[in-house]
Amino acid sequence: MMVSIRSSMRFLDGLKLAVVKVIEYITGDYPPITEVTLFADIAVQHQRTVMGIDGGNLQDIMHETCTSIHFPDPHSRYRSSQISIIGGLENVFDARQRIMGCLPVAILFDVIDESEQLTSGYLGELMQSLDIYISMKPKGKNYIQVMRK
Missing domain, CATH: 3.30.1370.10 (K Homology domain, type 1)
Structure with a gap:
């Protein structure tokens, strides 16, 4: 018998409990090897x-x-x-x-125009030491994108 229980991950505890209860009801016990x-x-x-x-x-x-x-x-x-x-x-x-x-994460933010310019050497050091990717592109205002590799 195939049983399907669907839920949002927000209700993870309820989802786990439902699986256990259904298995207990059908089998009379909760076998840990299920x-x-x-x-x-x-x-x-x-x-x-x-x-x-x-x-x-x-x-x-x-x-x-x-x-x-x-x-x-x-x-x-x-x-x-x-x-x-x-x-x-x-x-x-x-x-x-x-x-x-393991999913990539991207964070975008604006940098105030008067802020100190980040040098490519500094960005390179950050990318190397933190294992991330950083890009800066002018778009009206400057923004920096940081992504975990």
Whole structure:
């Protein structure tokens, strides 16, 4: 029997409780080895970043959480954003959280025109030491974009 329980991640505790209650109701017990599948959406343009170089991020997450994570075929004609995470109940939520931590983050902000000019050498040092990407572009007002690699 396939059971599907859907919820917003805002109600994570309720979602976990519902899974446990349904399994207990159907089986009469909560077997700790019950395998579940969690589906999550990762935008196609971010999937390679999340997987990491040669799938390194993905391998680490699967190893550390004892889960199996499947991304859609990047060469498929029909590109999908849905990934699946298979494993124990707590493990799939842990793996999902770690995957979300691999998503790129961009922060944009305005710099006051009178502020001191940032030199490319200084920006280069920041990028190197913090493992981030920084770009500055004039757009009416200056703005800086900071993105985690």
